[in-house]
Amino acid sequence: MENKIKIDNKAVGQRIREEREKLELSREEFAEIIGLSDYYVGQLERGERQMSLPVLVGISNCLHVSLDYLIFGQNFHNTESHILEAHTAYETYDGNKKKEIGRLLNKCSPKELELIRKLIKTILPYMNGN
Structure with a gap:
């Protein structure tokens, strides 16, 4: 039997937005840094789109947060x-x-x-x- 983890895109998007705002970056500035359109970033933040792993890693690096935090809302490693x-x-x-x-x-x-x-x-x- 396969264990599938369901990712809550809205929760992920909310965490991305919160972290972006903590850095006081506009959506446009953030999109430019990570090489995406601000429209696409808006869709991600609203949970309307699911991102690829390379995009998720880029966002994680830019925001200085772990993938665990972005996906699950908590860190599983001691930072x-x-x-x-x-x-x-x-x-x-x-x-x-x-x-x-x-x-x-x-x-x-x-x-x-x-x-x-x-x-x-x-x-x-x-x-x-x-």
Whole structure:
């Protein structure tokens, strides 16, 4: 007897939308990053379409969430250690570089800071932990 897992496309779409909004990305910005049309992303977020595995993986990477979370709404692997490692890496980052980044940011206007924030949010999905 075959065990088929039913995927709730509406729930998956809702989680995608929530995570996209947490990153403060518009649907258009998100679609551009993952290489899809904003119309198609809208259909996915409403649960009207089922996506291929490569699209699902791309979305997962872009949103920095696990496939488990997108599909089932929960993580089955412990990601706390990964978060702790990332935080520790930042804390041990060369103090001079941290100060330099701070000095550079302090020189920016509010408009420039907003652009920098958007740039960081745009490039993070492409870094894949590098």
